[in-house]
Amino acid sequence: MTPFIGELVGTALLIVLGDGVVANVILSKTKGNNGGLISITIGWSMAVFVGVYASAAASGAHLNPAVTIALAYAGKFNWQDVPAYLLAQMLGAMLGAAIMWLAYKQHFDETADADTKLGVFCTSPAKRDLLHNFLTELIGTFVFMLAILFITKSSNSLGALDALPVALLVLAIGLSLGGPTGYAINPARDLGPRIMHALLPIKQKRDSDWGYSWVPVLGPIAGAVLAAIVYQVVN
Template sequence: MNPLFGEFIGTALLVLLGNGVVANVLLSNTKGHNSGLIVIAFGWAMAVFVGVFSVAAISGAHLNPAVTVALAVAGKFEWARVPGYVLSQMLGGMMGALLVWVMYRKHYETTDCADLKLATFCTGPAIRSLPGNLLSEVLATFVLVFAILSMVAPKMSLGAMDALPVALLVLGIGVSLGGTTGYAMSPARDLAPRIMHALLPIPGKGSSDWGYAWVPVVGSLLGGTLAALTYTHL
């Protein structure tokens, strides 16, 4: 498989399962309605696990523009390949969001709150304070990327279980740092689904909150870059 298609598939799986658990928890009349942050954090961790082990051997399973840019900054990935990877990740994120909408379409119709519908596509702040929200995204992505760069592959491969440390990392970030902004940490996880929210015919969907959309994008790219620079200098 072409690595670019691998990034597309992996990111689509990531967003399908990640935003899928958010939809299951937040939308009306679902089996998982109101099951809480722990379920969302665990679901996102498993989404990362599935996405990573599915395409790690094909593309390296970046699945995140912030990770791709950080790896290039750290000298572990060619800059010439960055645009193709980022585009594939963004398209994969859009596809994953589309599939969540298809899966939960009837539940979008029975949910009255526009904010809950938006939350199944992208993140938003618990308390809107853009400087603080930006700092939250920077810190969360810094932890993500620094830990990924610090991981040492075992001498004996565990196969699919090689993806487990990354999944546990995302679980830890979710339960510890996810309470302020929802720990987007990736334009492919936040901006790409937000675009789909704007495009899809969701009844009563309200605003896509474009005034906030730059925060998870800038925050994740800045946090990942700072993590790469810190890692290389250490």
């Protein structure tokens, strides 16, 4: 696989499995209905494991625009390759969301609440305060990125052997810092599926909450770059 295809495939797997576990837990009449937060956080961490492991050899398994930008800032990734990685991540996230929707289409049809349907695709805050929501995403991604920089200290990429610690890191962040906003910590993870929510013929859907959409994009990017700055200071 080329790096572009690696990022696309890895991100698509991430979203199929990550959004898939959310669909299983919150949509009506699924086998996993009402599985709770623990199911979602474990499912997302395993989604990260699969996505990272599948794409590590081809692309370094960034799967996240915030990670790509922060690694470039830290001198661990070539800036000229950033646009292609961001495009691959977005396309992969959109593809993954579409596949997830196909798998759960009957349950989307069975679910009456439009907010629940949107919640399968993208994040939303438990308490809506955009500045504080932004800060929460910044903090979560700061912790995530700083840890990744230490995990990959001796390497320029996320190798296959780093898949498990990264997955456990996502699990820890979900359980600890995921309560306020649902811990997007990844612009593509939120924006790609949000776009697909707007485009797909979902029965009785609501708007895609574009007024909130900048928070899980800019918050993670700011947090990741801040982590890269701190990493450079302490090393």
